Amino acid sequence: MPKKKLRPPTKTEEDQLFDALLGPDEDLDVESAREIVEAYGTNPSELVSKLKARLDEEARQFRLRGMSVPPLIQNTLQNLRTGPAPDPVATDPVAWLDGLLGGTLQLAKEQVAYSLRPRKPGDQLSRNDQRILDTLNDEIEDEEKTN
Amino acid sequence: MPDSRFLYINLEDLLVRLTATALKWFKQRQCFKSDSVLPGTGASAEDLAQNALLEILLDDSLWKPKAPDEDPFPVLVTIMKHDFLDMIKSARYNRTEVVDAPDEETNKHGYISPKAAILARQLHSVVGNDPALMEYVDAVLVCGLYKREDIAELLGITPRQASDRRAKLRIKLASWRESESPKKGE
Numbered sequence: 001m002p003k004k005k006l007r008p009p010t011k012t013e014e015d016q017l018f019d020a021l022l023g024p025d026e027d028l029d030v031e032s033a034r035e036i037v038e039a040y041g042t043n044p045s046e047l048v049s050k051l052k053a054r055l056d057e058e059a060r061q062f063r064l065r066g067m068s069v070p071p072l073i074q075n076t077l078q079n080l081r082t083g084p085a086p087d088p089v090a091t092d093p094v095a096w097l098d099g100l101l102g103g104t105l106q107l108a109k110e111q112v113a114y115s116l117r118p119r120k121p122g123d124q125l126s127r128n129d130q131r132i133l134d135t136l137n138d139e140i141e142d143e144e145k146t147n
Numbered sequence: 148m149p150d151s152r153f154l155y156i157n158l159e160d161l162l163v164r165l166t167a168t169a170l171k172w173f174k175q176r177q178c179f180k181s182d183s184v185l186p187g188t189g190a191s192a193e194d195l196a197q198n199a200l201l202e203i204l205l206d207d208s209l210w211k212p213k214a215p216d217e218d219p220f221p222v223l224v225t226i227m228k229h230d231f232l233d234m235i236k237s238a239r240y241n242r243t244e245v246v247d248a249p250d251e252e253t254n255k256h257g258y259i260s261p262k263a264a265i266l267a268r269q270l271h272s273v274v275g276n277d278p279a280l281m282e283y284v285d286a287v288l289v290c291g292l293y294k295r296e297d298i299a300e301l302l303g304i305t306p307r308q309a310s311d312r313r314a315k316l317r318i319k320l321a322s323w324r325e326s327e328s329p330k331k332g333e
Contacts, residue, residue: 006226028167032318034167055201072204072205078154
């Protein structure tokens with residue numbers, strides 16, 4: 001999949017109007033989502049059943065081809081069968097550290113740490129300082145997007 | 148080394164949020180039920196949500212969480228949105244404009260654009276008997292306010308109350324679409 005697919009697409013005027021009227025997608029909480037889905041006549045547990053059936057079929061296809069089932073599909077199926085596992089930071093810190101060291105988990109997002117020369121309140125940064133900070137910020141963001 | 152991603156997430160909550168988000172986009176395209184397909188694509192809101200999740204499960208480079216219980220919802224919404232845009236750009240999807248707003252309607256009521264006029268026509272029939280929702284809709288479509296805080300200030304309410312009206316509108320719209328849509332087999 002192209003990495004650009006991980007960047008949010010530009011919103012159209014219609015998208016912006018809908019966001020203003022109904023709220024941005026990223027702000028949708030579980031309770032509201034549940035009410036919306038149920039208003040459409042869909043039972044949330046049906047959604048889960050359908051996902052499980054689809055993943056079971058995906059796993060079956062992998063096995064039929066003599067391939068191992070991808071770990072994330074195995075994990076998701078396990079989760080669907082037994083429910084979400086308890087927080088590993090509290091219950092299994094070793095596995096959590098393994099994830100960090102193995103690269104499947106990442107530490108907090110890198111960002112520019114601002115250390116500016118003292119200025120009077122209300123002073124603006126010089127254009128050169130601002131350009132340097134913007135460049136550094138862009139470099140870090142680009143690096144994160146390519147990783 | 149075991150991979151623990153997707154072991155700690157409440158999948159029902161995640162799936163419900165994804166499906167509700169997809170339903171919002173389908174609503175923009177005049178699809179009224181969670182399992183009704185986008186014309187010419189054969190895909191429903193439920194399919195769109197499942198497909199995005201499957202993409203991330205099959206390509207483990209797409210989501211590397213910073214904590215075991217990190218919410219994959221934002222990245223899934225982005226993937227889903229790209230899939231949705233690809234679908235509506237596809238040659239198989241021939242969108243029929245069901246409604247059209249003439250310029251005079253836009254000008255007469257002072258809507259900010261023809262698109263706003265089309266939306267107003269649809270939404271006023273939904274919220275017509277609810278003055279609070281009506282003024283909320285007009286704050287966006289007539290006054291051109293997009294931020295919750297700006298809308299709240301115009302209406303003389305708190306941002307929290309503005310959010311409540313927005314939530315009420317979401318539910319009302321979802322319910323209305325369901326009741327107004329043609330039943331299967333009709």
